[in-house]
Amino acid sequence: MISNLFKSFKLTLMFCVLFSACYIFVLWAFAQFFGPNKGNAEVVELNGKVVGAANVGQNFTQDIYFWGRPSCAGDGYEASGSGGSNKGPSNEEYLAEVEARIDTFLAHHPYLKREEVPVEMVTASGSGLDPHISPKAAFVQAERVAEARRMPLEKVMAIVSRQVESPLFGIFGPETVNVLKLNIALEKAANQNK
Numbered sequence: 001m002i003s004n005l006f007k008s009f010k011l012t013l014m015f016c017v018l019f020s021a022c023y024i025f026v027l028w029a030f031a032q033f034f035g036p037n038k039g040n041a042e043v044v045e046l047n048g049k050v051v052g053a054a055n056v057g058q059n060f061t062q063d064i065y066f067w068g069r070p071s072c073a074g075d076g077y078e079a080s081g082s083g084g085s086n087k088g089p090s091n092e093e094y095l096a097e098v099e100a101r102i103d104t105f106l107a108h109h110p111y112l113k114r115e116e117v118p119v120e121m122v123t124a125s126g127s128g129l130d131p132h133i134s135p136k137a138a139f140v141q142a143e144r145v146a147e148a149r150r151m152p153l154e155k156v157m158a159i160v161s162r163q164v165e166s167p168l169f170g171i172f173g174p175e176t177v178n179v180l181k182l183n184i185a186l187e188k189a190a191n192q193n194k
Contacts, residue, residue, distance in 0.1 A: 041053045041054075041055060044184055051184065054131060054180055055131055056131055057069065057131040058077055059077050060179065063144055065145065065186070066182050069120050069121065070124045071129065071130075077129055082128055082129050101121070105117050120137055121133070121137050131178050132165075132178055132179065133177055134176065135175050135176075135177055137177075138163070138164075138177045142156045145186065149190060159186055163181055164176075165177065
């Protein structure tokens with residue numbers, strides 16, 4: 001019985017090492033060779049200064065910028081409070097929040113009808129940190145951004161078009177637009193015009 005207990009202890013110790021240290025090393029090695037940016041967060045720079053991480057959303061509220069999805073993570077896009085609100089479509093408080101977001105979105109986009117507001121622009125993502133929106137949600141905002149920046153609408157639409165990211169291998173997932181990268185591209189285009 002003692003020999004079986006000792007064998008069990010050795011086996012448990014071996015599996016602990018295998019499934020903790022070795023597994024983590026395998027994931028790290030995979031990220032170094034096959035992962036984007038060697039497994040590190042992709043930072044976005046403007047004028048040589050880091051302005052954010054491309055894989056974490058930021059709160060843009062000014063009309064001169066494209067807006068991302070609303071966030072319920074902490075005070076908004078707070079990584080330590082990542083998560084959704086867990087409020088369902090039958091929750092009256094949640095429905096009131098969505099209605100308020102629709103009203104705010106329409107106030108800044110008077111050229112839209114209520115049914116044209118993209119659902120992702122008034123509902124938060126599951127993580128609350130989503131840095132992407134659909135191309136449709138970006139194109140809907142282009143007129144507001146162009147007007148606020150006094151830029152030709154066609155130029156703003158072209159910037160959005162260049163920022164559309166294709167699905168992984170062309171088949172996995174939808175087309176997306178990274179809001180931070182889009183706003184940086186917009187800033188660079190605006191600075192070139194000065």
